[in-house]
Amino acid sequence: MRALLNLIQIEFLKLRRKKFVAGMLFAALIMPVIAVFYFGMLDTKELDPIKFYKWATLSYTPWILLPVVLGVLSTLLMYDEHQNDMLKQLWVVPIGKLAYFFSKFFVMLMYSNVFMMISAIGSILAGLLSGLIPLTAPSLLFLFGKCLEISLLAPAAMLPVLALAAAQRNYLLPVGFTIIYTFFGFILLMTNMYLHPLSAMTAILVRNDPVVILNEPINTGKAFLVLGIWSLISTIGAGFALRRSL
Amino acid sequence: MDNLAIECRQLTKRYDEQSVVNQVNLNVKREHIYGLLGRNGAGKTTIMKMILGLTAPTSGEVLIFGMPLQRNEKRLYPRIGALIEKPGFYPNLTGTENLEIFAKLRGTTQSDAVRKALDVVGLPYQDRKIFGQYSMGMKQRLGIANAILHDPELLILDEPTNGLDPIGIAEMRAFIHNMSAQFGKTILISSHILSEITLLADDIGILHNGILLEENTIAELEKKNRKYIQLEVSDAAKAVLTLEQDFSIKDYSVQDLHLLHVYDTSLDMGKINQALIQQGITIISAQRCNDTLEDYFRKVTGGEGIA
The missing domain is CATH 3.30.70.100 (Alpha-Beta Plaits)
Known part of the structure; x- marks a missing residue:
């Protein structure tokens, strides 16, 4: 466990001077800004803060923006070591292949957390400063609770991309796959939400939302099972790919 | 054999039907410099990778300090420093930052280990130049610094003078000599340059098309001259x-x-x-x-x- 914590800490040291990684966090503010214009144009009076937060932070952000950002991040995390032929130096330290993979996953987990917190704070500030919503404790609790759920589930749903990045020396395929993977997750939500990890994640997120109407009733256990199976397959695949990485 | 740092027995590597390394018996004595000499593509790097467990042999075995590497990784790797092929580091970090990462990964306890390693290879400590801007020679030096960072007993250096200018080559030679003579390190070095090996090594292995044609001391070989x-x-x-x-x-x-x-x-x-x-x-x-x-x-x- 201590070794893994050391690896996670080192993963953050490796990101020094990577402005793009920090820059991607600005994507968390896209939807809050759009929400201000959208609801501002509707000229709605006394807007329900939860409705605003759902639009500004809990819709396209976890469905599209965060998965794409995490996909690009996972590619960046793997790319340098592959591209600069560093893995052999790491293996002779020695570093366990799975510990290496999980350290990257934990970076994604923390990044996802920061991303969702920025999105949440951005939504609150955007709503308050534009005068669209009042500040209420239940809505804040709802917003931060959902953001926490998203930040934990999204990295797990993006593990297949991380596994693919672990198996690739270049970045084109993992980045391309990220886009296709994200849109498929969004599209499959309407047909079968228990095939794709991102659809399964959305099913878990909207489990107690009466406004969202889906084709079939939500089975949270099944959704977690789908996420678990994909995570397991991704981990095994990554372990295998890293063993053959030289 | 107790006096052997590396012992390869019938080491063979095949890719499909092509034999890259063929039944190699290689013996590196403790505190000696062993030069593995062979043309490009002779199988030198593959042998070094097999010794380090970076690629699995098709058959045969490798003993390091009398132990197989498999299941002894945590005991053996800290005793080995290696530079295989081109040195790879994070291009966005400085040399010092890169070495600090490896020191942390290895759990190096010496606080000035990074400074010492950089001093040995003649690179500045806490320089602001990032690795991506390094010349080939500087990269090679940093690779060596990383190999010696944790003060290993055994150094495995794959063509360490690659990309160095003539002065750099002479300095590297002096450094390798010094590591063996002064600090008693065992060094396995590969090269395709005969003069380099004859100037450095105590023992020599001649590798050709994956076959170790001869293993002898330089003194014995010189008798044949x-x-x-x-x-x-x-x-x-x-x-x-x-x-x-x-x-x-x-x-x-x-x-x-x-x-x-x-x-x-x-x-x-x-x-x-x-x-x-x-x-x-x-x-x-x-x-x-x-x-x-x-x-x-x-x-x-x-x-x-x-x-």
């Missing part, structure tokens, strides 16, 4: 008889029916010629020769030689 008189005559057997009787020569070798080498070069060529002619032996040619190590390598590698 002998001066001799080469006689091409009509009848080598009759010539030998004459030389034995008239000059009491014992140190010679008959190469074929017409060619013989006499290793006593103090003999008077004129007198030899006269004696042979008197016996009715026709002398086709007679010359003093000097086999260099390069000639020897050319011979053992089947004429292809080594750069």
